[in-house]
Amino acid sequence: MITLHHLENSRSQRILWLLEELELPYEIRLYKRDRQSGLAPPELIDVHTLGKSPVIIDGNHTLAESGAIIEYLAETYGDGRLAPPAGSHERLQYRYWLHYAEGSLMPYLLLALVLRRIESAPMPFFVRPVARGIAGKVRASFVGPNLDRHLAFVEQALADSPWFAGAEITGADIQMSFPLEAAAVRADRPDAYPKIRDFLERIHRRPAYRRALEKGGPFRLPG
Numbered sequence: 001m002i003t004l005h006h007l008e009n010s011r012s013q014r015i016l017w018l019l020e021e022l023e024l025p026y027e028i029r030l031y032k033r034d035r036q037s038g039l040a041p042p043e044l045i046d047v048h049t050l051g052k053s054p055v056i057i058d059g060n061h062t063l064a065e066s067g068a069i070i071e072y073l074a075e076t077y078g079d080g081r082l083a084p085p086a087g088s089h090e091r092l093q094y095r096y097w098l099h100y101a102e103g104s105l106m107p108y109l110l111l112a113l114v115l116r117r118i119e120s121a122p123m124p125f126f127v128r129p130v131a132r133g134i135a136g137k138v139r140a141s142f143v144g145p146n147l148d149r150h151l152a153f154v155e156q157a158l159a160d161s162p163w164f165a166g167a168e169i170t171g172a173d174i175q176m177s178f179p180l181e182a183a184a185v186r187a188d189r190p191d192a193y194p195k196i197r198d199f200l201e202r203i204h205r206r207p208a209y210r211r212a213l214e215k216g217g218p219f220r221l222p223g
Helices: 012-022 042-046 066-077 089-120 128-160 171-186 194-205 207-216
Strands: 002-007 026-031 055-058 061-064
Touching: 002 012, 012 066, 012 171, 012 207, 026 207, 055 066, 061 066, 066 089, 066 171, 089 128, 089 171, 128 171, 128 194, 171 194, 194 207
Parallel strands: 002 026
Antiparallel strands: 002 055, 055 061
């Protein structure tokens, strides 16, 4: 049986959703974040050297990284579900979005989170104006414009097709769900992207997504 090492409010939520979409038998090992630091607990290091989530164990295989896990589960257990046929244009799109989610989009969303925390963090009064001024300038001149450009790109992709790799939902949509959930709370103008909002509303209505929330607990990303 597959074991998912699931950290609350993390990327592992989408793997839980994937397991529900594929209707696979699995068990969850749930980990709570440190209430002060927000970091994963040290127990995850016993599962994988980097101490991160998601991690799955399937027989003799221990696998980390959401994209790799999605590809493995779809290819091993999908039986044609959640991955377009090999050699098709949709398969190329599927592979592209699997990599784009973490390789291109997520870094700007992580920077947006870090800079907002700097702007709101308690600090000595004589340092506060300098630190917040630098963070604000970086966000306004670099992170914000780049994030807007990427979200406009994603918006156009969803205007051309209901899902990221064609007419049917695939693992690419599951992979893209996490950065778009993050964008909904971290982008400066989330309402400027109605197709992204529609995508999130559609995945939230899926029975498998709801079951994942029931089994894994609430899913709320920090802004």
